[in-house]
Amino acid sequence: MEILLIVIVALLLIIAVVVVFNFLGNRKLRQAESDALRQRAYRPGDPFSTADDDAVRGDPRLLKPSDLVDLRGETFAVRGTLRLSQSGYIWTENFLDTGTGRKAWISVEDDPDLEVVLWHELTGVTLTPGPDSLELDGRRYHSDESGSAEFTSTGTTGLAARGSMRYHDYEAGDERLSFEDFGSGWECARGEVIERSEYRIYPSDPTPES
DSSP: OHHHHHHHHHHHHHHHHHHHHHHHHHHHHHHHHHHHHHHHHHOOOOTTOOHHHHHHHOOGGGOOTTOEEEETTEEEEEEEEEEEEETTEEEEEEEEEOSSSOEEEEEEEESSSEEEEEEEEEOSOOOOSOSSEEEETTEEEEEEEEEEEEEEEEESOSSOSEEEEEEEEEEETTEEEEEEESSSSEEEEEEEEOOGGGEEEEOSSOOOOO
């Protein structure tokens, strides 16, 4: 009888120890989960960051010669890149070519939100920048910003390796009208803001996976 009592007491003690350890373990786990959730919920960061999209579709800010861009079902190669700087603010313009006669430019700005614009050069335009608004093909564009910038050129752009330029930009909704002068007079281009889902970037030297 005494042996049975000792066995029962021992089993009860073992059960009590297991219950206590499980309770403490679950409490620590719940606390760790709570801390992790709180840190994730209140961690400083930009709620409108494009980092997730950039990881999947490529970062347009990093475009450079020899990269490929799948744009609306058409594949372009980046032949050249202009990096422009004005009072510390930097943006890029990238010359695209399909190799079959289709050419375009893509500008990339972060001010403060990412804006990517697809540009096509216009010829025969007699408009000159300066007025508060301009009309082209029945669309009225309003002056947005103007100024001058320094640039560096890599790859094939048709420009010197470095120099200065001036510009005057107009806009109408998601459409753009731009005038640029790299030293030989105003050149005009019409652009449209493109959505992130409309293009995908394939870097020429992708970072190897770890």
